[in-house]
Amino acid sequence: MAYTEQEILTGLAEIVNEETGLPTDSVELEKSFTDDLDIDSLSMMTIVTQAEDKFGVTIPDDEVKNLVTVGDAVRFITGAQA
Amino acid sequence: MTIQLNQIQPVAGTRILGVGGFRGEQVVDNEAIIGPIQSSDEWIRQRTGIATRRRANPETSILDMAVAAAGESLEAAGLTADDIDVVLVSTVTYFEQTPSLAARLADAIGATPAAAFDVSAACAGYCYGIGQADALVRSGQARNVLVVGVERMSDFIDPTDRSISFLLGDGAGAAVVGASDTPGIGPTVWGSDGSMAGHISQTTPWLELRQDQGEGVPARIAADTWPTLRQEGPSVFKWVISSIPEVARRAVAAAGLELADIDVFIPHQANMRIIDQLVKMLDLREDVVVGRDIADTGNTSAASIPLATERLLREGQARSGQVALQIGFGAGLAYAAQVVVLP
Numbered sequence: 001m002a003y004t005e006q007e008i009l010t011g012l013a014e015i016v017n018e019e020t021g022l023p024t025d026s027v028e029l030e031k032s033f034t035d036d037l038d039i040d041s042l043s044m045m046t047i048v049t050q051a052e053d054k055f056g057v058t059i060p061d062d063e064v065k066n067l068v069t070v071g072d073a074v075r076f077i078t079g080a081q082a
Numbered sequence: 083m084t085i086q087l088n089q090i091q092p093v094a095g096t097r098i099l100g101v102g103g104f105r106g107e108q109v110v111d112n113e114a115i116i117g118p119i120q121s122s123d124e125w126i127r128q129r130t131g132i133a134t135r136r137r138a139n140p141e142t143s144i145l146d147m148a149v150a151a152a153g154e155s156l157e158a159a160g161l162t163a164d165d166i167d168v169v170l171v172s173t174v175t176y177f178e179q180t181p182s183l184a185a186r187l188a189d190a191i192g193a194t195p196a197a198a199f200d201v202s203a204a205c206a207g208y209c210y211g212i213g214q215a216d217a218l219v220r221s222g223q224a225r226n227v228l229v230v231g232v233e234r235m236s237d238f239i240d241p242t243d244r245s246i247s248f249l250l251g252d253g254a255g256a257a258v259v260g261a262s263d264t265p266g267i268g269p270t271v272w273g274s275d276g277s278m279a280g281h282i283s284q285t286t287p288w289l290e291l292r293q294d295q296g297e298g299v300p301a302r303i304a305a306d307t308w309p310t311l312r313q314e315g316p317s318v319f320k321w322v323i324s325s326i327p328e329v330a331r332r333a334v335a336a337a338g339l340e341l342a343d344i345d346v347f348i349p350h351q352a353n354m355r356i357i358d359q360l361v362k363m364l365d366l367r368e369d370v371v372v373g374r375d376i377a378d379t380g381n382t383s384a385a386s387i388p389l390a391t392e393r394l395l396r397e398g399q400a401r402s403g404q405v406a407l408q409i410g411f412g413a414g415l416a417y418a419a420q421v422v423v424l425p
Contacts, residue, residue, distance in 0.1 A: 040128075040129065041315070041316040041319075042129065042315070042316060042319050042353075042355050044316070045316045045317075045319045045320040045323070046319075046323060046359060048320065049320055049323055049324045052324075061314075061316070061317040061320065064316070
């Protein structure tokens with residue numbers, strides 16, 4: 001069964017919290033991973049890898065640079081479930 | 083009539099008898115290299131955990147480095163060069179297609195007529211070497227095998243490269259593998275995935291350089307066309323954290339142990355962030371000793387695991403008889419892991 005966008009956001013927030021210690025409620029759709037959440041490229045890859053496991057999707061390396069905001073990631077994962 | 087050939091009788095077990103190391107003489111701090119990459123000491127420490135890296139003096143050759151580490155490992159093993167039947171060198175920074183560095187090393191230490199050959203498996207090369215040495219000794223094909231991982235990475239770097247050059251150091255690590263009544267080297271879990279070869283690679287193949295020169299034999303390769311190493315760091319990081327923990331678990335299981343039995347963890351010294359992430363993902367025992375030689379040696383590719391091992395033993399952080407999980411991974415992309423009993 002596909003995850004809803006809200007479930008993906010909640011799951012991503014947990015992954016970001018685990019990787020960076022940031023509170024889960026700071027992980028909002030419009031936040032930029034780099035500029036707002038101060039997540040560097042290696043941490044981003046950890047988050048991507050864990051998101052792949054959690055949601056059962058594949059996020060190609062070339063796609064990661066397009067995931068600027070949390071909303072970008074939520075939308076990509078939503079689409080990739082299909 | 084079927085012809086029956088004699089085959090060598092295998093021996094029961096093998097172990098690492100001794101290790102040795104050599105680090106480049108120069109201590110190069112972050113301040114010394116940040117100019118061309120417009121970086122900072124803080125950025126490098128935060129991204130890699132590296133405070134300094136070791137680089138060899140100009141007059142110190144890769145053979146000199148290998149000889150130094152080999153001599154130390156023979157001494158630690160209580161053996162002489164006469165006891166060595168195979169010399170196996172893992173390197174990607176020996177810039178002669180032939181003869182092998184191993185043959186030169188065998189001659190330099192007086193191990194002639196030992197069989198000698200080089201292995202190209204980059205950062206996985208030492209564990210590839212230990213796997214082959216174990217098989218050669220256990221099959222009865224060799225009494226003792228000298229395995230050397232040696233890299234003069236400073237010959238393969240571009241000071242303006244922000245992808246990998248600033249991580250790299252020069253060093254050599256060596257181990258002697260021989261027979262043992264008590265098995266001390268677990269099965270090697272190894273492999274490669276050449277579909278990702280481009281993630282860590284030489285900037286320009288040698289033949290392309292030759293073609294670029296036009297007619298006639300080029301006198302020299304200009305400094306700005308000299309091939310160096312590049313990597314796609316985030317992609318490599320993702321490959322490591324998504325595939326290497328499973329390789330580590332398989333190596334431990336293949337040795338008949340549980341992760342809780344591991345006393346010492348010695349991963350390739352690629353980047354402190356990778357080491358930290360692997361420790362976290364493997365859920366190792368809290369008191370496990372972790373090799374963190376990268377902080378002041380840098381990433382020395384094939385030399386990094388034996389150098390970290392040598393240091394842990396020399397400084398008393400680990401001791402003989404402890405069970406260590408060692409795992410190499412890098413260009414290829416190639417990987418190899420095995421559990422060993424420390425010498």
